[in-house]
Amino acid sequence: MLKGLMFLCVLCSSVEQKIYVVLNETVPCVRLLNATHQIGCQSSISGDTGVLHVLETESDLDWILSSGPHPPYMVIMETAFFNRSVMMRMKNSSRVAGVAVIISKTGLADNFSPHTTCPNQNTGVYSESYGSDLANCNGTVWNPLGNGLSYEDFSFPVFALKDENQTQVLRKCYEDHNQRVNGSAPQYPLCAMQLFSHMHAVTDTVTCMRRTDLQNRFSINPEVLCDPLSDFNVWTSTRPLNNSAKGHAADESVVIAATRLDGRSFFWEQAPAAEGTVSGIVTLLATIQALYPVTQEAPPPRNIFFSFFQGEAFDYIGSSKMVYDMEKNDFVIDMNNVHSMLEIGQVGLRSGRSLWMHSDPVSRQNKSVDTEVSEEEGKLSLFSHALSRSQPLPPSSFQRFLRARRIPGLVLADHNTSFTNRYYESMYDDAENLNVTYPPGLTPDEQLVYETDAAKSLAEVATLVARSLYLQAGGEEKNLNNITADPKIVSHMTSTNTHTHTLTLTLSLSLSLSPSLSLSLSHTHRHMTSSHTPPVTRFVQYILANLTGTVTNLTESQCQNPSELSTENKDLFSYFWVSGPASVNGTREPFCVRASVRLSKAVSPAFELLEYGSRNYSTWTESRWKSIRARIFLVASRELEVMHILIKNLIVSMIFILIYNNACLSYFTPKRQNKLYTAFFFFLHI
Amino acid sequence: MTVAVFFGCTFIAFGPAVALFVFTIARDPLRVIFLIAGAFFWLVSLLLSSLVWFITVQISNKNSATQQTGLLIFGVVLSVLLQEAFRYGYYRLLKKANEGLLALSQEDTMPISIRQLAYVSGLGFGFMSGAFSVVNILSDSLGPGTVGIHGDSQHYFISSAFMTLAIILLHMFWGVVFFESCERQRWWGLGAVVISHLVVSCVSFVNPHYQGSLIPTYIILSVMAAWAYLCAGGSLRNLKLCLTCKDKDFLLANHRPR
Numbered sequence: 020m021l022k023g024l025m026f027l028c029v030l031c032s033s034v035e036q037k038i039y040v041v042l043n044e045t046v047p048c049v050r051l052l053n054a055t056h057q058i059g060c061q062s063s064i065s066g067d068t069g070v071l072h073v074l075e076t077e078s079d080l081d082w083i084l085s086s087g088p089h090p091p092y093m094v095i096m097e098t099a100f101f102n103r104s105v106m107m108r109m110k111n112s113s114r115v116a117g118v119a120v121i122i123s124k125t126g127l128a129d130n131f132s133p134h135t136t137c138p139n140q141n142t143g144v145y146s147e148s149y150g151s152d153l154a155n156c157n158g159t160v161w162n163p164l165g166n167g168l169s170y171e172d173f174s175f176p177v178f179a180l181k182d183e184n185q186t187q188v189l190r191k192c193y194e195d196h197n198q199r200v201n202g203s204a205p206q207y208p209l210c211a212m213q214l215f216s217h218m219h220a221v222t223d224t225v226t227c228m229r230r231t232d233l234q235n236r237f238s239i240n241p242e243v244l245c246d247p248l249s250d251f252n253v254w255t256s257t258r259p260l261n262n263s264a265k266g267h268a269a270d271e272s273v274v275i276a277a278t279r280l281d282g283r284s285f286f287w288e289q290a291p292a293a294e295g296t297v298s299g300i301v302t303l304l305a306t307i308q309a310l311y312p313v314t315q316e317a318p319p320p321r322n323i324f325f326s327f328f329q330g331e332a333f334d335y336i337g338s339s340k341m342v343y344d345m346e347k348n349d350f351v352i353d354m355n356n357v358h359s360m361l362e363i364g365q366v367g368l369r370s371g372r373s374l375w376m377h378s379d380p381v382s383r384q385n386k387s388v389d390t391e392v393s394e395e396e397g398k399l400s401l402f403s404h405a406l407s408r409s410q411p412l413p414p415s416s417f418q419r420f421l422r423a424r425r426i427p428g429l430v431l432a433d434h435n436t437s438f439t440n441r442y443y444e445s446m447y448d449d450a451e452n453l454n455v456t457y458p459p460g461l462t463p464d465e466q467l468v469y470e471t472d473a474a475k476s477l478a479e480v481a482t483l484v485a486r487s488l489y490l491q492a493g494g495e496e497k498n499l500n501n502i503t504a505d506p507k508i509v510s511h512m513t514s515t516n517t518h519t520h521t522l523t524l525t526l527s528l529s530l531s532l533s534p535s536l537s538l539s540l541s542h543t544h545r546h547m548t549s550s551h552t553p554p555v556t557r558f559v560q561y562i563l564a565n566l567t568g569t570v571t572n573l574t575e576s577q578c579q580n581p582s583e584l585s586t587e588n589k590d591l592f593s594y595f596w597v598s599g600p601a602s603v604n605g606t607r608e609p610f611c612v613r614a615s616v617r618l619s620k621a622v623s624p625a626f627e628l629l630e631y632g633s634r635n636y637s638t639w640t641e642s643r644w645k646s647i648r649a650r651i652f653l654v655a656s657r658e659l660e661v662m663h664i665l666i667k668n669l670i671v672s673m674i675f676i677l678i679y680n681n682a683c684l685s686y687f688t689p690k691r692q693n694k695l696y697t698a699f700f701f702f703l704h705i
Numbered sequence: 706m707t708v709a710v711f712f713g714c715t716f717i718a719f720g721p722a723v724a725l726f727v728f729t730i731a732r733d734p735l736r737v738i739f740l741i742a743g744a745f746f747w748l749v750s751l752l753l754s755s756l757v758w759f760i761t762v763q764i765s766n767k768n769s770a771t772q773q774t775g776l777l778i779f780g781v782v783l784s785v786l787l788q789e790a791f792r793y794g795y796y797r798l799l800k801k802a803n804e805g806l807l808a809l810s811q812e813d814t815m816p817i818s819i820r821q822l823a824y825v826s827g828l829g830f831g832f833m834s835g836a837f838s839v840v841n842i843l844s845d846s847l848g849p850g851t852v853g854i855h856g857d858s859q860h861y862f863i864s865s866a867f868m869t870l871a872i873i874l875l876h877m878f879w880g881v882v883f884f885e886s887c888e889r890q891r892w893w894g895l896g897a898v899v900i901s902h903l904v905v906s907c908v909s910f911v912n913p914h915y916q917g918s919l920i921p922t923y924i925i926l927s928v929m930a931a932w933a934y935l936c937a938g939g940s941l942r943n944l945k946l947c948l949t950c951k952d953k954d955f956l957l958a959n960h961r962p963r
Contacts, residue, residue, distance in 0.1 A: 034845040037852050037861070068849045192854065208853055652850025655710075655859060666863070667713040670870075671720040 040188065042649040046122075046179035049287045050218035052227055052245060053334075054631065054638040058169065059218070062117065062176035066215040069093030069116025070654065071193045074100050084112050088204045091116035093212040095180075095189055099126035103166035110173055117176040117214045119649075121186055122446055130441035133168035133285045134332075136160050138444075142334040142637060144418040145411055150381040153411035159436050161413050162443050169285050169444070176214040178649060179286045179446070192651055207656035214649050220245035220642035225631045227640060245640040249622035252337045253280065253327040253559045255307070255567055257314040257492075259591040259615040260322070266348035268356050272321045274492050275360040275428075276484070277338070277416050278303045279331040280555060284446045291449040294440045298367030298453065298477060300327065300559060301512050305481035305504040306363075308566045310489060313501050319494030321358055327559050328416045329621040332444060334637030337621035338416035342423045343636075350619070354420075359395060359491060360428035362417045366480050367453045367473065368439045374480065375404055375435050379412045382425040391427035398487040399429065410436070431484065455513060467511060474510035481509065512562075560616055564595050568614030578611035593617060711846045714866035718839050722831060722873045735817055736825050743795060743829025743880075750791035751837065754784035781906050788830070789899050792880065795826055796887050819884060820937060827880020831873035839869040857913060864915040871922045875905060878929035885936040901925050 050059035072083055073095040080100075083092045093116050094109065101120045109115045137156035145154035152158065180186045192210040199205055219242075220227040227245040234241040260268060278299035282292025291297075307325055314323065330336025344350035345357075366374065376396050383389040412418055415430045433439055442448040455473045457466050481504035489502055571594075573581065578596045581587035587594070595612045602608070625636040632638065730736045758780040766772050799822050803815060810816050842865050852861040879898045886894025905925055911917040934944075 034842050034852075034861075035848075037855060037857055038845060038848065038850040040854055208851060208859055210854070211849070213849060650850075651854065652848075653853040653859075654849065655851040661709070664709050664713050667716040667720070671716050671724070674721045674724045 039650045039652045040192075042185055042188075042651065044182045044185055045647055045649050046181055046286050046289055047214075047216045047647045048173070048177040048179075048285055049216070049644065050220060050642040051248075051333075052220055052222070052224045052640050052642065054225060054625075054633060055223050056172070057220070057222060058172050059642075060173040060175065060177045060216065061218045062214055062216045064217045066213045066217075067091075067093075067116045067176055068211055068213040068654075071095060071189065071197050071210045071212050071651070073097070073190065073193050074105075080105065080108070082199075084108060084114060087114070089209060090114035093214070094118045095186075095193065096120045097126055098123050099128065102128070102131070103168055106168055106171070106173075109175075110171065115175055117178070117212070119178045119180050119189070119212070119214070121180045123183075124447075124451070127447060130164040131445050131447055132162055132165045132441070132443040134162055134165045134283075134444040135167045135170055136162050136165040138162060138165075138332075138414040139334050139418075141634070142339070142419075143412075143414060144379065144421040145381075149422075150379075150411065153381070158409065158411045159413075161437055163437050164441055165443065169283070176216040177285075178214055178216070179289065181289075189651065196653065208653040210651060211654045212649060212651045216644065216647045218642040218644050220640070223632075224638045224640045227642070228631045243643060245642045247622055247626045248330055248333055248336060248637075248639045248641060249620070249626075250281075250329040250337075251556050251618040252329050252341060252621045253556060253563065253616065253618055255325050255563050255614070255616045257311065257323045258318065260324075260351040261590045262351055262617060263590045265350060267353045268351060271352060271356045272358045273324045273352055273356045274321050274358050274488060275324045275326060275420075276303060276306065276363070276488055277326045277328060277360065278363040279416060280327040280329045280337070280559065281332055282448070283332045283444050284448075286446065289446050290444070291446065292444070293449050293453040293455075294365050294367040295443055295448055297513070298365060299363045300555075301509060302363050302366055302477050302481045302484065303327070304512060304559070304562055304566065305478055305509050306485040306488065307563065308508055309481060309485040309502050309504040311567050313489065313498050314492075314494075317494065317498050319489060319492035321492040323488055323492050324352070325563075329556060330623075330637070331416055333639040334623075335416060335419045336623050336637045336639070338419040339636055340621050340624055341619065342419050343624040343627075344619070346423060354424045354426075357420070357424075357426050359391060360417055360420055360426060361395070361399075361484065361488060361491065362415050362428065362430045363480075363484065364413060364415055364430050364432035365438065365440055366431060366433050367477065369433045369476055369480070373404060373433075374399075374483070375432050377410065377412050377415075377430040377432060378428070379417075379421055380409055382421060382427075385425060388425055388427050392429065395427060395429055395487070395491060398490045399431070399483065413438075431480070450513075453513075468507060470506045470510045471513070474513055475506050477513070478504040478506040478509045556618070560618060561595070561597075563616040564593070564597075564612050564614040567616065568595070568612040571611045571613050573611040575609070575611075581613075587613070591615060707849065708847065710851075710862055711843055714839070714846060714862050715843055717863070717866040718835060718843075718869035718873070721870065722828065722835065722877075725828060725877075726832075730825060730828070733817075736821065739799070739817070739822055739825045740829040740832070743826035744833040745829075746791045746795045746826075747788060747830045747833040750787040751784065751833075754780065754787045757783060778907070778910070781910075782903065785899070785902050785906050788834075789883075789895075789902060792826075792830065792883055793887070793895075796884055799826070819888060820881070823881045823884030824877065824937075825880075826884075827877040828873075830880060831876030834876055835869045835873040838872060839865055858915065860915060861913075864912075864919060867919055868909070868922065871919070871926050872905070875902075875922075875926055875929060878926070878933040881933040881936055882929065901929065 048060040069091045070089045196210040282290035282296040328337035345353045582589045592613045598609045599607045623637040625633040
């Protein structure tokens, strides 16, 4: 019996396991669409198969693109070859079935930014009608090292290989079967890989949303093809604002302190964004930690509004939504309440300990705005430098506020003209890029509290920002000395796991909604449908609650329904049921925290207005998909397949001829049924 | 390994059996019924043997390799014995059914002889056995990959197909020999069938040395083919006349009128 063909193991009786090796960790590149284009990668619906070839040298490139005898090839690309020229050549070739990029630091070029040279150039403040000589980076090219790979459309799948063990499996398969011996072609059977990443959406957002709407209206089982990028902004204020009173807030003059919450890279959900985003988040959180106690003891006349905007990489989703709500009187404050704005951009790589203040030259042509901005600059001028009047603003959320109204504001950054970040919006913008280093021999617990140089630098920036915000809000100078950011908290927040080089936000309190204490900031840019919020939004929310909230003695049910109590006000505060720190014997005592931290929806106004082809707002959507996976196996030559068919035909023909023509066996069948059997006979020859 | 291999292996495995079915069984509904009943009997025997095997595996030590191999051998032997037992059971059932059919039919002669029943039931057993052997493998052959990434032989699919072909034909011959032996009360014939079935099943344990399993199987196939031919009333003279189509008396006598 063929049971004997099973191996000794009882459970792995599947033939499939003999043929395929499934790769568990897959990091794909997915398809995104906006009003006019589609970007990203796509595979065919039944996966793309190709013979493996490792791209290590130039001769390998020639082999893949022209001379190799077994196209199409599945390219295993070494880090050094992942650049624009090679990828464009792959894109234009029909012999490439897909690419798997090895992500490692060995062979990494000096710079790599897959973003464009001029981020968000169409949705910023500079346009034909406003500062036309500064629009489209005519004034300053912000990301000159950008190669624009993230914004290209590839018709083959591109995966990232982050797991070293898995890469080793692929290399071994390649070396065993596919390696060239003395320049001659390798023999069958060859090692091949199949990548599945079929995306449902095509062309652009308008097409995709139209098809989705049709599905929702007419289909019994509607199939959504793409989702708008959406998530939440996090905001808080030093004086609580009444959340149910929308529109203009009476007697409130607000100073906005903002930063962005997201990042992106070429691959899906891989965005460490250490210098690009985390530096700003950590600085603003440390600012709040420094500023909050003083604002409660000696409140300044103006309110300070802290805001973390989500989705800024994709044409300012979060900030455009907040501005839209403010203009529509659908937010707790409106544009008339805003006094000025200070935004924290990329502040992690301060060489020479200098910081730069960017302002908008066009709005400063107005005298009153100019005076305000100069005042603001003065408050920040401890060790930061003002910039020339002809320099435009870098890509920042402040640009969206300027589009609505010319308010005075500044953007703080560690770069003068173009970014100092050589890995802007890429997978390599991690802790190493931020120079977070620990002396050797520290345990992870010691690393948590060790004050790295990067932490100290960010703490200095936070102190500066906090003090100037206090002054900007009208506070008295005598309280300034009490405002200092604690480097310990900053290093707490930027402790690095040296094995994986990801930046983690850690909390001293553990929270009831998150299972683990530390979480990586890798997926910061958006989330799919309504189901879950990416960790970073939640964590910033909870850290803010920790820093600015007060502990109450409400019970769990009271915490969830505080409106029943007269002392608590659900309009002014949010209430969080927190599980508390782990005590010595492992038990936790949960309690209720009251804080004025809120989330506000960050989805582009284009989707509320149903203007899917809008030029004013972000129209980015992400395609949906069914399965993303990868597997490797051996493929046999065409000759073997042909042999199968020949043998089959031979055997069947012999039998048929024997039986059919044999007169003595007409004992069984009359000869008159010729036609039927002839037809059957020919059918079997297909 | 793509559609070519799928069709290739399917027709290698089932081609002759399907040809036999189409030309000799499909016209007569009675034969079709007995074929399907035979397939069902084989299925029941498989169900019982797999039940026993499943229970023994659950109560055994899953980590011990020798125990699992032993269990596998035990399972194979048990399955073979159960199949032959069910073949005998089917024989008894058919004997009884034949008497009943004779009573019901309006003709004086039996509508179907016990020899034909032997052939038909053997083919039924063969079809079902072949299906269970090879369908799983065929479905995996449709994908783009072939066996070998863990070091196994590349000829897995085609040797499975040939093995299945042999098994189906063997079941047919065993059916003929078995029923003949039961009719003539020649118990050593029964024993020979059981033993050859055991040998064919156990020789598959030498896989992946496919020569070691296929060659003995095909030798036994040819031996059983010759024996079945002799049981069915053939002889060397008949064979020569048949192949050269010279036996006119035979043809005239047996040509069915339309």
